[in-house]
Amino acid sequence: MFARTASVLTAALMLLPAGVAAAGTTKHSKVVSADPVDTTPHVLDGIVNAIALVGGTVVVGGWFSQVRDAGDATVLERDNIFAYDLATGRILPDFAPYLDRPVNALAAGTGGTVYAGGEFTVTGEARTRGLALLRLSDGSPVPGFGAQVYGGTVTSLARSGSHLYVGGDFTGVGRVFRTAVARLEAATGAVDPGFAVRPGAPLGGRTRVQAMSLSRDRLAVDGNFTTLDGLSRPQLGLIDVGALPAKVADWRTDAYAAKCLEVFPSYVRGLDFAPDGSYFAVVTTGGPAGRGKPCDTAARFETYARGEVRPTWVNHTGGDSLYSVAVTGAAVYVGGHQRWLDNPLGRDSAGPGAVERPGVGAIHPRTGKALEWNPTRERGIGVKAFLAHRGGLLVGSDTTRLGREYHARVGMFPLP
Numbered sequence: 001m002f003a004r005t006a007s008v009l010t011a012a013l014m015l016l017p018a019g020v021a022a023a024g025t026t027k028h029s030k031v032v033s034a035d036p037v038d039t040t041p042h043v044l045d046g047i048v049n050a051i052a053l054v055g056g057t058v059v060v061g062g063w064f065s066q067v068r069d070a071g072d073a074t075v076l077e078r079d080n081i082f083a084y085d086l087a088t089g090r091i092l093p094d095f096a097p098y099l100d101r102p103v104n105a106l107a108a109g110t111g112g113t114v115y116a117g118g119e120f121t122v123t124g125e126a127r128t129r130g131l132a133l134l135r136l137s138d139g140s141p142v143p144g145f146g147a148q149v150y151g152g153t154v155t156s157l158a159r160s161g162s163h164l165y166v167g168g169d170f171t172g173v174g175r176v177f178r179t180a181v182a183r184l185e186a187a188t189g190a191v192d193p194g195f196a197v198r199p200g201a202p203l204g205g206r207t208r209v210q211a212m213s214l215s216r217d218r219l220a221v222d223g224n225f226t227t228l229d230g231l232s233r234p235q236l237g238l239i240d241v242g243a244l245p246a247k248v249a250d251w252r253t254d255a256y257a258a259k260c261l262e263v264f265p266s267y268v269r270g271l272d273f274a275p276d277g278s279y280f281a282v283v284t285t286g287g288p289a290g291r292g293k294p295c296d297t298a299a300r301f302e303t304y305a306r307g308e309v310r311p312t313w314v315n316h317t318g319g320d321s322l323y324s325v326a327v328t329g330a331a332v333y334v335g336g337h338q339r340w341l342d343n344p345l346g347r348d349s350a351g352p353g354a355v356e357r358p359g360v361g362a363i364h365p366r367t368g369k370a371l372e373w374n375p376t377r378e379r380g381i382g383v384k385a386f387l388a389h390r391g392g393l394l395v396g397s398d399t400t401r402l403g404r405e406y407h408a409r410v411g412m413f414p415l416p
Contacts, residue, residue, distance in 0.1 A: 318346020
């Protein structure tokens, strides 16, 4: 176990990539309760970046070193990843792999396994660059999965059947050149030659895919790129993964070609498809740039519109970042460190019509207006992970108050 001082950890947390976790596409018939369950364990330091559900096991990733069960004072050491039983909240004692750097993304594997992606270079005693497939039974790497990420790190993962999609700011996987996004054979990690879409023309720094979400035949990606395969796609695009080979879809928006504050050259963060794949939601940072700009907003887009597409609706926070989004059909849940929703005229203030939704909120999927659901959370850096599942909505962040109760960095809102 390596030591970390509080000052170093706090400073480093601010540099971690935002919006790194895909939320999934689980359908709910109603909005989740505003009263969190009491059984979720506590992460005692750092930040939670990603959550995955493998059968009845919740896997949590981020940058942290200590966890404990709810109602138990025993502190357990965990190196940036741990797992617990969804039904009871009890931490799995035998899943304690050593990952030397932050975990930014997780995806459920098959046969009791989980994919982890991030900045780590070591998994236990093995060298593993940014991507690993781990057994839940004992935390060991699965033999035969040999993907190694080079030239950067992993920010996002999505799996469908035999395909594993990987996003980040890397330049290659194994010996194959890939820029920021790749599709791998899920069992072996071999790069799929049928997927070679290349993001480019970044808004500063290395080309990066920040977040992605997967539907039946579309992969939505966002990041600091402005092109996909040379086609104009400023910060957001759709890839037709049903085509052979995969290709950039005839779908584009100039919504995120606008500039926000100079400190945010790129500002699109989280995204998630609706359960039926017909639309998806996008959230952004960017600073208080005023009405008409897509900065610090949530927006809905129709998946199968063609050509130039405008958002169906936009909801403004009025100057606070949103990092994560989960779409369940009943609601579009948004998380960050926002103070308000319905606030297009706010400039770090509550404008006319603004409603308080500190740290977490829900938006009506059709109208784009805030729902009454308002559990509140301690704002901090913000919500970095949502996971909707049949029983509710899991939330991961950097703070310890959720729904006016103590829930350190992990919590769950159940379906009523």
